[in-house]
Amino acid sequence: MIIKTYVKGPIGANNYLLIDEITNDAIMIDCSASDDSFINEIRALGINLKAILLTHGHFDHIMGCDKFHEEFGVPIYVGKEDEEQIIHAPEMTEMLGGIRIPDVTSVKNYVSEGDIFKLGDTELKAISTPGHTKGGMCYLTSDGKLFSGDTLFYTSVGRTDFMGGSWQEIVHSVKDKLFNLPDDTKVFPGHGPQTTIGFEKNNNEIL
Numbered sequence: 001m002i003i004k005t006y007v008k009g010p011i012g013a014n015n016y017l018l019i020d021e022i023t024n025d026a027i028m029i030d031c032s033a034s035d036d037s038f039i040n041e042i043r044a045l046g047i048n049l050k051a052i053l054l055t056h057g058h059f060d061h062i063m064g065c066d067k068f069h070e071e072f073g074v075p076i077y078v079g080k081e082d083e084e085q086i087i088h089a090p091e092m093t094e095m096l097g098g099i100r101i102p103d104v105t106s107v108k109n110y111v112s113e114g115d116i117f118k119l120g121d122t123e124l125k126a127i128s129t130p131g132h133t134k135g136g137m138c139y140l141t142s143d144g145k146l147f148s149g150d151t152l153f154y155t156s157v158g159r160t161d162f163m164g165g166s167w168q169e170i171v172h173s174v175k176d177k178l179f180n181l182p183d184d185t186k187v188f189p190g191h192g193p194q195t196t197i198g199f200e201k202n203n204n205e206i207l
Contacts, residue, residue, distance in 0.1 A: 001122050001143065003188070006041075008033035011060040014190055016147055019047055020120030027119050028052045029139060029147045030190060031076070032060055034067030043071075051117060053124070054078040054107065055149025055190055056133040057085030058162070059092055062104050069106035079128065079135025080110040085164065092162070111137055129177060131170020132158030144182065146197070149190040152178055157206050158190075174206050 002019040009032030016029040026047040031054070042049065049072045054061060057078055065076050078086065085092075086104050113128035123142040129151040130136050136158075139147040150158035152174055160167045183198025201207075 001119065001141070003145070004045075005188075006033075006038065008035075008038060009060050009063055012191060013060045014188065014192075015064075016188055017042070017045075017047075018119055018122075018124075018141075019045070020122065023120050024048055025050050025119055027117060027124065028068070028074075029188075030055055030061040030149070031064040031068050032062070034064040038064065039067065039071055049074050050119070052076040053111065053117065053126075053137070053139055053147075054082075055138065055147065055151070056136045057082035057089065057107075058133065058150070059089040059101055061149070061190060062086060062089060062107065063101055065104050066102075066106045075109045076107045077109045077111040078107050079133075079137045080112070081130070081164075082133050082135030083110075085133055085135070088163065127177060129170075129173035131160060131166055131168075131173045133162070134164040134166075136173070138178065140181070140185075144184065145186050145188060146178070146181065147188045148178070151190075152187060152200060152204075153189045153191060154187075154193050154195040155200070155203050155205060156192075157204065171206060174204070 004017040006015040013032040019026045115126040117124040127138040185197040
């Protein structure tokens with residue numbers, strides 16, 4: 001499996017494109033920009049984009065969804081509990097500094113704890129990790145890679161002072177769920193550099 005990282009959007013969110021080398025099928029995790037250059041970059045790869053999986057519903061991870069849905073016709077999945085986040089995304093952008101985005105209307109599919117998405121021989125398993133938002137999701141591949149969204153960062157965790165955030169829930173999600181994964185699990189967060197579960201168990205601020 002090939003993993004391509006695209007840092008996009010007004011807050012530099014990580015968008016991950018997972019590509020199966022045999023089938024050329026692909027899944028995108030988060031979709032934070034809709035500019036033509038990003039669309040063209042994905043088209044130039046010649047891949048078959050099958051789905052977009054959202055780690056949560058904050059505006060900086062969903063701003064490209066409508067355009068990608070229009071261009072590629074793919075289903076877009078989010079945790080049901082984050083439906084409200086998507087509805088209120090335009091209000092949140094104004095609150096955080098006057099960025100204006102239109103309503104996002106293409107996110108119509110829901111993902112739940114334990115759901116499996118297949119990409120060639122690789123499986124992606126959804127892990128419910130509320131705390132940053134109520135419907136926060138991480139995605140764990142069968143070969144030990146975790147896409148953690150804004151739940152777990154390098155030496156840090158997602159903020160919990162926005163709508164739907166909870167410090168108690170993010171502590172549970174990180175310490176009781178993610179920290180139970182093998183130490184060599186590679187972590188691909190929603191912002192910033194990659195890390196591993198083992199490193200975070202010894203160095204993360206949540207401790």
